[in-house]
Amino acid sequence: MxxxxxxxxxxxxxxxxxxxxxxxxxxxxxxxxxxxxxxxxxxxxxxESNFSHTEYDAEIGWVGLPNVNIEDMYGPGAHLRTNAKGFRNAEDFAAKRDSDKRRVVCSGDSVTFGEYVGNAQTFCNVLAELDPKLETINMGQVGYGVDQAYLYYRRDAEDLDVDVHILAFITHDFMRMQYDKFMGIPRPAMILEDGAAVVSNVPISEARYSMxxxxxxxxxxxxxxxxxxxxxxxxxxxxxxxxxVPGAWDARGADEVQAVVARMFEDLRDYDSARSRATVLVYFPSVEELQQPTSELAYWLSFVESNARRLDIPFINFVSVFAELPAAEVTSLFVDGYHLSKEGNALVARELLERLRDDSRTASQLQ
Missing domain, CATH: 1.20.5 (Single alpha-helices involved in coiled-coils or other helix-helix interfaces)
Structure with missing residues (x-):
């Protein structure tokens, strides 16, 4: 047993x-x-690194690398090209535009840049296809906060004839301003000093531009x-x-960033107005924000709307535009929930052009 x-x-x-x-x-x-x-x-x-087509910049953190030509970067036929100034355009632009043209500059983050689509498919480029009278310059850049887009435009579009300036952003672009790094890479931090929005931490060390x-x-x-x-x-x-996690350290409060952005919007309006340019603010949503609006979206959207009214700046709210579409259609307009697909860029371009033509503050600039 x-x-x-x-x-x-x-x-x-x-x-x-x-x-x-x-x-x-x-x-x-x-x-x-x-x-x-x-x-x-x-x-x-x-x-496909976001930074494979950028270079270090002591004032802004990073900018577009000039004369990049990456075939099929985002798939067959979806090429990435930059011009001699590092803008996402295949062609260079003279400082003075032709008299029969009207020039539009699109500045912003990777949504404006057109990550995941080719040069020809970005909404900025499609604008020119819809209206041959337009000459569009894409100054969007991956990873930018609203402050970086502002600084980049102020500096690198200074010598260009510009009729309309579109500053586009997503909720994360405001949140990025709460930090002095993006994904471990140093970025400028704007503060209020004697009532003016100024950069507090430049020049940025090139040695730290390493991750x-x-x-x-x-x-x-x-x-x-x-x-x-x-x-x-x-x-x-x-x-x-x-x-x-890179970037996850003590952050500035959102209210502090709000004060900086409010002054920045005011400065941008005055800067463009002094050069006979029209400023346009554009807010893009994510799929997640459309499906379940967040407190951050409500916070920043309300802020932008109120400041656009205060400063009399045209504001195009794509959160409401996309919210009116069927859920199935909205999904097809995005690649990853944040960046626009080819179809999404085309829809945005059509809507932008219609709004620009309908608003007297921008329509006169395009005539």
Whole structure:
């Protein structure tokens, strides 16, 4: 009887050992497959890095790299080209425009830049296709906050004939202004000094311009790996500090940023008006904000609307434009929930042109 019990015990032990080995094998396979997908995703990140077409700038953090030509950057036929000034245009522009043309400058972040679509498919370029009289310059840049778009335009469009200036943004562009880094890369921080909006932390050290966006994004995506989750669990049990995410340190308050942006909008209006340019503010939503509006969206949208009225600046609210569309259609207008697809850019261009023509403050500039 005892021998039989021993045999059953040994058999049970063998079964349990094999089950343990099987579970371990499955864990290894799951882990290897996770890392395989992780590494597979790393290759396009290296090629399609947001910063592969930018260069260091001591005043703004980064700007477009001149004369870039990356074929099929965002897919077959979706090329990325910049001109001699680093703008996302295939052609260069003389300081003076032709008398029969009207020039529109589009400034903003990666949505304006047209990440995930080719040069010809950005809403800024489509504007010129819809109205051949228009000459459009795309000064959008990946990762920019509203402050950087403002600074870039003020400096690099100074010598250009411009009739209409479109400053476009998303909610995150205001939130980026709360930090002095973006994805680990130093960025300018604007403050109020004697009532004026000024940059407080330039020149930015070139030596610190060292952590490209793809690396920060890769570190963040690595958090999904099982080993990273295990390490996080152990770290929590041992009460150790979490890995510091680039940009996640003490931030300025939103109210402080609001005061800076309000003064910045006022300065931009006066700057453009003195040069016979019309300023236009444009607010783009994300899919998530359309599906479930956030407190941040309400906070910043209300702020922009009130300041546009106060300063008599044309404001085009694409949050309300997109909200009126069927949910299924809205999804097709975005690539990743934030950036516009080819169809999204086309819709935005059509709506922009109609609004610019209907508003007397901009219509006169386009005649």
């Amino acid at each position: 005892r021998e039989q019990i021993r045999r059953v015990g040994r058999l049970t032990g063998i079964v349990l050992a094999n089950l343990a080995l099987l579970v371990a094998l499955l864990v290894v396979i799951e882990g290897l497959s996770s890392y395989a997908f992780f590494l597979k995703d790393l290759v396009p990140r290296l090629r 490209p966006t793809w690396l920060a994004e890769t570190l963040n995506s690595a958090d999904g790996l099982s080993t990273m989750k295990l390490a996080t669990g152990i770290r929590k049990r041992l009460n150790l500090a979490p890995r510091k």
